[in-house]
Amino acid sequence: MSNSKRHHYIPQFLLKNFADDDGLLYVYNKQEDRIIGKKQSPKSIFFENDRNTVTFAGKFDLDNLEQLYSALDGRLAIDVRDVLKNKTVSPEELVSIALLAIMLKWRTPSSDKEFNILKEDITKEDWNL
Numbered sequence: 276m277s278n279s280k281r282h283h284y285i286p287q288f289l290l291k292n293f294a295d296d297d298g299l300l301y302v303y304n305k306q307e308d309r310i311i312g313k314k315q316s317p318k319s320i321f322f323e324n325d326r327n328t329v330t331f332a333g334k335f336d337l338d339n340l341e342q343l344y345s346a347l348d349g350r351l352a353i354d355v356r357d358v359l360k361n362k363t364v365s366p367e368e369l370v371s372i373a374l375l376a377i378m379l380k381w382r383t384p385s386s387d388k389e390f391n392i393l394k395e396d397i398t399k400e401d402w403n404l
Contacts, residue, residue, distance in 0.1 A: 281318070282326035282341045284382040286375075288352035290317035292359070331398055344378065351375045 294300045299314035302321075327341040354371035358364050364372070381390055 279338055279341050279345075280324050281322040282324070282328070282338075282344075283322040284326065284384060285321040285379070286344075286348045286352070287317040288348055288355065290321065292355075329394055329398055344382065347374070347378065 290300065291298070294317060295314070297314075299316055300320075301314055302311045303309070304311050325336075325338070327344065328336050328338045329340065330336050351371050351374065354368045355375070358368050358372070380386055
């Protein structure tokens with residue numbers, strides 16, 4: 276069974292950089308050219324429940340991918356914070372930012388079609404579990 280529910284496709288640590296002093300921000304809907312409602316917490320936007328939960332062999336719901344994203348987000352947040360604070364970037368931080376960009380490509384809804392094909396290939400196998 277999955278441990279986490281809210282799987283953010285835009286990491287909360289990035290969203291927090293756009294928040295006001297109260298930790299809230301507005302969400303702009305580009306397609307409708309309007310701001311959506313009132314200010315919101317990064318925790319309550321840009322997520323889907325169980326987005327990164329994968330069912331193996333029709334038996335096991337695993338959120339290992341979400342756990343990996345969470346661990347990487349924690350590490351990447353440190354590097355992004357340091358770059359923003361120091362206004363310089365080390366080679367190691369540059370690699371972190373490149374990794375973040377690659378991860379974001381696969382986490383956003385625009386990549387769902389491709390990513391779902393990969394998930395289906397992985398989970399359709401009979402793993403004899």
